Amino acid sequence: MQPVSDLADWIPAYIADELRPEVLATWVARTQHAIAEELPHLAPHDDLVEVLADAVHDHWVSFLTALAQNESEFSLVPAARRLAEKVAEHQLPVETLLSIYRVARSETWSYVTQIARRPLDLDLAAADIIIHVWDRASRWIDLSLSSSIESFHVSRAHLLKNVAARRFEVVRNLVATDNQQDLRAVSSALGGYPLSVVHTAFVVGSGSAPEGSTKVGTDLATLLGGSLLMVEPGGTIAWGWIGTRDVPDLGDLDSLTATLRGSGLRLSIGVPASGLRGFRSSHRQALRADDVATRPGSVGLVTRFDQVELLSLLGCNEDVDRFVRRALGALADHGAPPRRMRDTLGALLERGGSIESAAKELCVHRNTVRYRMEQVEAVIPRPVDDHHAELAVALRHLALYHPEGIDDDTA
Secondary structure: OOOOOOHHHHHHHHHHHHOOHHHHHHHHHHHHHHHHHHOHHHOOOHHHHHHHHHHHHHHHHHHHHHHOOOOOOOOOOHHHHHHHHHHHHOOOOOHHHHHHHHHHHHHHHHHHHHHHOOOOOOOOOHHHHHHHHHHHHHHHHHHHHHHHHHHHHHHHHHHHHHHHHHHHHHHHHHHHOOOOOOHHHHHHHOOOOOOOOEEEEEEEEOOOOOOOHHHHHHHHHHHHOOEEEEEEEEOOEEEEEEEEOOOOOOOOHHHHHHHHHHHOOEEEEOOOEEHHHHHHHHHHHHHHHHHHHOOOOOOOOEEEHHHHHHHHHHOOOHHHHHHHHHHHHHHHOOOHHHHHHHHHHHHHHHOOOOHHHHHHHHOOOHHHHHHHHHHHHHHOOOOHHHOHHHHHHHHHHHHHHOOOOOOHHHO
16 A cells, blocks of 8 residues: 555545455455354355355445545445345345344454554554544445345245245145145145144134234144144135144133234134045135124124034025024014013023023023013914924024014015
8 A cells, every 4th residue: 555644545545455356355255254154054055155245245345435435325235135135035034134244344343443553654543544434334334234124124025925825826726626636745835734634724804904813823823732824815814724633622712812802803713624625624614604703693703613503504595584584483573672582582492491591691580581481482483392493593593694683574
């Protein structure tokens, strides 16, 4: 380096010296070696290591070029953007980028302080050189890291979206046909989710986009002790499956109520079943259960298909509504009196005809139950004792699909 008299003269000379190919190569090798020692798990990723070398080189060249200017507009070098994208592509955490830039910062500081200690013929203190170069270098690294993290997240989101889209296509094809599949290949396409197990399908839904559905799926997988697969078909629902070795116990699903209520979500569950056919059948049942869960008279945030199976299979149409009207007669009418009689009849049927138990359930005197049942017998087409089953189904259908009563024009 030629003798210089002040900082303004020193900087161009310093830049010219640093840009000499042999000096530049030394800097790249030094920094890359330090990063490799700190992050040895990067070594198997040859393409990433190659881009890393380019990023170190281009960063230093761009910084030196900018150092010659008093003010410069920052722009992340393309190689650094590619590095961030490669980190995301290899499914490495964002902390990998933080570590790379932390090592680069440390090497830059060490390098700057070494330069300042070189014997130079100038009227400058070493501190002046360090302050000037390090201030610019530190800001450059901060801006580069910030932009790299942004590029990482954009790339990561894009990759995840593509993975999710491909996974949904696999699932959609899987549930749309009864054809045999190569289970190993399909499992690989689904991120390793096992198919030769017991599957419990579920649907998470809401009134809008099902935000928070992943947590519900994770909590359900923890509760049932199995592997989780989730996809989003779009709209207001998410599909999921829990794969377990044995048939899981679904008795504690209400423990998820707090999570569901806090997220404004509902959960519908199919019957656990084995293998590929079970994967499909449980899914169909979860969808049917979710249809029941969206009806106006549905109660609770968790709906199990095995508890609403008959209602789900019957569905709601004019023929079913006519059956309900024929079974209940005027008991299906709108208004408070018919609704009280329906509640009384329902409580009595659910408790095996026990007036005492029904009275406790309704919080009324047993004589009130007897009086209301006399009213029921007076308005229904056939005596209660003659068709318990039909009445029970009709009452449940009415409560679910027409909680306020059913119109006369369905008769």
